Amino acid sequence: xxxxxxxxxxxxxxxxxxxxxxxxxxxxxxxxxxxxxxxxxxxxxxxxxxxxxxxxxxxxxxxxxxxxxxxxxxxxxxxxxxxxxxxxxxxxxxxxxxxxxxxxxxxxxxxxxxxxxxxxxxxxxxxxxxxxxxxxxxxxxxxxxxxxxxxxxxxxxxxxxxxxxxxxxxxxxxxxxxxxxxxxxxxxxxxxxxxxxxxxxxxxxxxxxxxxxxxxxxxxxxxxxxxxxxxxxxxxxxxxxxxxxxxxxxxxxxxxxxxxxxxxxxxxxxxxxxxxxxxxxxxxxxxxxxxxxxxxxxxxxxxxxxxxxxxxxxxxxxxxxxxxxxxxxxxxxxxxxxxxxxxxxxxxxxxxxxxxxxxxxxxxxxxxxxxxxxxxxxxxxxxxxxxxxxxxxxxxxxxxxxxxxxxxxxxxxxxxxxxxxxxxx
Amino acid sequence: xxxxxxxxxxxxxxxxxxxxxxxxxxxxxxxxxxxxxxxxxxxxxxxxxxxxxxxxxxxxxxxxxxxxxxxxxxxxxxxxxxxxxxxxxxxxxxxxxxxxxxxxxxxxxxxxxxxxxxxxxxxxxxxxxxxxxxxxxxxxxxxx
Numbered sequence: 001x002x003x004x005x006x007x008x009x010x011x012x013x014x015x016x017x018x019x020x021x022x023x024x025x026x027x028x029x030x031x032x033x034x035x036x037x038x039x040x041x042x043x044x045x046x047x048x049x050x051x052x053x054x055x056x057x058x059x060x061x062x063x064x065x066x067x068x069x070x071x072x073x074x075x076x077x078x079x080x081x082x083x084x085x086x087x088x089x090x091x092x093x094x095x096x097x098x099x100x101x102x103x104x105x106x107x108x109x110x111x112x113x114x115x116x117x118x119x120x121x122x123x124x125x126x127x128x129x130x131x132x133x134x135x136x137x138x139x140x141x142x143x144x145x146x147x148x149x150x151x152x153x154x155x156x157x158x159x160x161x162x163x164x165x166x167x168x169x170x171x172x173x174x175x176x177x178x179x180x181x182x183x184x185x186x187x188x189x190x191x192x193x194x195x196x197x198x199x200x201x202x203x204x205x206x207x208x209x210x211x212x213x214x215x216x217x218x219x220x221x222x223x224x225x226x227x228x229x230x231x232x233x234x235x236x237x238x239x240x241x242x243x244x245x246x247x248x249x250x251x252x253x254x255x256x257x258x259x260x261x262x263x264x265x266x267x268x269x270x271x272x273x274x275x276x277x278x279x280x281x282x283x284x285x286x287x288x289x290x291x292x293x294x295x296x297x298x299x300x301x302x303x304x305x306x307x308x309x310x311x312x313x314x315x316x317x318x319x320x321x322x323x324x325x326x327x328x329x330x331x332x333x334x335x336x337x338x339x340x341x342x343x344x345x346x347x348x349x350x351x352x353x354x355x356x357x358x359x360x361x362x363x364x365x366x367x368x369x370x371x372x373x374x375x376x377x378x379x380x381x382x383x384x385x386x387x388x389x390x391x392x393x394x395x396x397x398x399x400x401x402x403x404x405x406x407x408x409x410x411x412x413x414x415x416x417x418x419x420x421x422x423x424x425x
Numbered sequence: 426x427x428x429x430x431x432x433x434x435x436x437x438x439x440x441x442x443x444x445x446x447x448x449x450x451x452x453x454x455x456x457x458x459x460x461x462x463x464x465x466x467x468x469x470x471x472x473x474x475x476x477x478x479x480x481x482x483x484x485x486x487x488x489x490x491x492x493x494x495x496x497x498x499x500x501x502x503x504x505x506x507x508x509x510x511x512x513x514x515x516x517x518x519x520x521x522x523x524x525x526x527x528x529x530x531x532x533x534x535x536x537x538x539x540x541x542x543x544x545x546x547x548x549x550x551x552x553x554x555x556x557x558x559x560x561x562x563x564x565x566x567x568x569x
Contacts, residue, residue: 020520219426227466
């Protein structure tokens with residue numbers, strides 16, 4: 001749209017500048033306002049009003065030299081004005097009025113500490129998982145509601161509601177703007193890491209939609225991961241998560257074929273893997289080890305991704321080592337998905353017979369009943385064993401369980417390829 | 426997200442003037458800038474370069490290549506270091522560049538770093554393929 005060589009209207013340039021400023025400083029502005037008001041929802045409302053004011057004033061007066069402090073000061077003034085207008089009614093404004101009147105200068109909160117507290121609020125256990133993801137991206141990532149809605153493939157109105165409801169929930173629960181207590185620190189940090197990784201996986205392998213990857217979303221998660229590492233550099237799992245995301249993201253370009261369909265690991269052109277991302281991922285994994293407190297579940301998953309990343313081909317991959325790593329992971333964080341992945345690794349290391357036994361055990365337990373993963377893997381193993389009819393049935397069972405169109409098409413191709421009436425697939 | 430390189434450029438006069446300044450104040454200003462990029466999760470690398478008197482320039486404008494020792498005299502601007510940042514878009518790269526604590530006579534050149542997509546048409550090229558291996562070799566060298 002902006003290809004024509006015409007001068008850009010001043011307002012557009014300012015809006016883009018404000019967007020960039022907000023990306024960089026939005027979290028800090030909201031953190032400062034939350035610290036003043038004690039209410040993250042109110043803080044975000046005030047910040048939005050300040051942004052609207054910036055769009056009016058900056059084209060006329062120019063962009064201030066410290067845009068973040070300007071936005072915070074305007075938001076503060078808005079809070080005071082509102083309080084004066086309706087002091088009898090607005091209790092929540094009254095609560096903050098004294099602190100606002102006392103200080104004239106805007107002191108932005110020290111970045112790391114305040115943004116970390118904001119991240120803990122965004123990922124607070126009183127919120128639903130989708131709300132946690134949305135707040136992490138808007139409050140800390142500096143994305144607009146529209147951007148987050150687009151990345152999660154939901155209507156803007158749905159995302160707006162989700163965010164409004166989340167802010168209300170936080171207000172109702174009177175969640176304090178403090179770091180978690182030492183006794184719950186570990187658990188809360190695990191919650192934050194989980195949210196960041198969920199955002200990443202939703203970009204790496206979207207559960208719905210037509211595209212096999214949503215790279216922008218995964219990039220936002222990576223950015224949150226790097227932020228987190230800077231804020232809690234002594235936490236091995238923060239580095240472990242960053243390592244995992246970097247190593248997985250190295251395969252982004254190779255995961256999608258020219259026609260937009262997903263490419264499986266075995267078929268990927270390893271020359272298209274992003275070597276920089278692999279180097280950075282391995283460096284992050286080394287940092288975990290340097291901290292000397294062992295590897296947690298994210299670091300072990302990163303170590304598995306590392307084995308793939310350094311292997312020249314599927315055949316030359318150290319599958320025995322990967323089996324061992326999955327066993328370690330299964331002890332640290334047991335889950336049917338880990339067990340299923342172990343089965344895949346076992347099939348590569350020792351053949352499909354041993355692997356099928358693991359998968360059948362999972363199925364007998366009723367694990368992963370609504371996931372397409374189990375029948376997909378089972379179909380793969382049966383096909384390798386030459387049990388074509390059973391394989392076709394297994395793949396066909398997986399298809400209705402897949403929400404993503406690109407992934408569904410892969411399975412449909414497999415069913416066709418196994419059909420004796422269409423030998424060419 | 427694209428990666429951008431912010432390249433510090435300064436005239437010799439500006440460089441000489443900076444030597445008169447309190448070196449610790451410069452370290453502190455640059456340190457705060459680096460810290461803000463770390464905390465925002467955008468910094469992915471960077472190096473500073475030693476004094477240009479230690480460097481040299483190879484000029485390819487004539488068949489007999491001319492090698493000139495630093496600080497070169499006729500060269501107006503000197504590269505002094507760089508940052509690598511991974512940011513949402515060009516606008517954000519500009520915004521970070523604006524925040525760099527540099528003074529009169531200095532410039533920041535901002536360039537997007539190429540990635541594998543820039544060479545997609547040459548994926549079969551021998552050297553493009555070799556490069557992957559080289560990067561890994563370099564990593565092991567850097568480690569030891």
